[in-house]
Amino acid sequence: MAQQVWCLSFRQPYAGLVLDGLKTVESRWRPVLAPLENQTLGIHIAQRDWEGGEWRQALSGLMNRGQIQELLEGGERFGRGVVAGLVDVGGTWQCPSTLQGAELQELEQAALLIGLQQKHLTRLSNPRWLKAPLSARGGRDLWTVEIPPELLP
Numbered sequence: 001m002a003q004q005v006w007c008l009s010f011r012q013p014y015a016g017l018v019l020d021g022l023k024t025v026e027s028r029w030r031p032v033l034a035p036l037e038n039q040t041l042g043i044h045i046a047q048r049d050w051e052g053g054e055w056r057q058a059l060s061g062l063m064n065r066g067q068i069q070e071l072l073e074g075g076e077r078f079g080r081g082v083v084a085g086l087v088d089v090g091g092t093w094q095c096p097s098t099l100q101g102a103e104l105q106e107l108e109q110a111a112l113l114i115g116l117q118q119k120h121l122t123r124l125s126n127p128r129w130l131k132a133p134l135s136a137r138g139g140r141d142l143w144t145v146e147i148p149p150e151l152l153p
Contacts, residue, residue, distance in 0.1 A: 002146040007042035007083055008032065009138035011050040015043055016075015017112060019085040019127045022059070025110040027095075031120040032141060034092035041124075042145050043085045044138045045078065055112040082133035083145055086153070090123030128153040 010018060017023040026033060033041070059068050078084045095107065095116045107121065108114050130151045 002148050003040075003152060004144055004146050005040050005042045005086065006036055006142045007044050007136070007139075007145045008142055009044040009046040009140075011046045011048055012080070013055055013072055013075055014050055014112070015045040015084060016072065017055065018043055018087055018124060019129050020071060020075065021127045022062075022071070023055075023110070023112045024124050025107060026122045026124055027111050027113055027116055027119040028122075029119060031092050031094070031122075033089050033122040034120070036089040036142075037091055039089055040086050041089050042083045042147065043087055043127075044083050044136060044145075045080050046138050047080045052113075054114050058109055058112045061109075078129075078133035081135065081138065083130065083136050083147065084133055085127060085129040086147075087124045087128075088126040090125060092120055092122040094118065094120050 014023055018026070056068065095118060097117045099117060104116065107116055111121065130147065130153060132151055134145065134147060134151055136145055
């Protein structure tokens with residue numbers, strides 16, 4: 001029986017970084033994922049890339065250039081315009097504008113992004129790639145998708 005899940009588009013490299021377990025905090029200007037706490041979310045790989053390079057700077061403290069390149073290539077294994085995996089959604093909270101120091105740096109490392117103040121942050125866990133990609137047109141907000149059982153990890 002197919003599994004129906006909420007789905008959200010992520011630009012690369014963030015989609016791959018979520019599914020590889022390196023990005024464990026998602027940030028949005030609105031609390032998009034708050035209603036999905038304790039549910040499973042489908043990760044859709046958008047056609048476009050993320051325009052900033054903050055993720056590369058954050059990863060360079062954890063791995064060398066070759067490892068980063070290998071990670072990026074692995075994140076592209078299913079291509080674009082597909083639902084590629086699933087992740088469990090945790091709690092959502094708004095990052096205080098006054099947050100600084102080690103606590104902010106820890107969140108920025110988990111989000112692979114800087115400038116999190118005032119954004120809505122959501123914990124992500126238990127990432128898993130589907131067995132094969134599911135072609136789907138992405139959307140701006142949440143939408144539902146049915147994942148056939150043969151694709152489930």
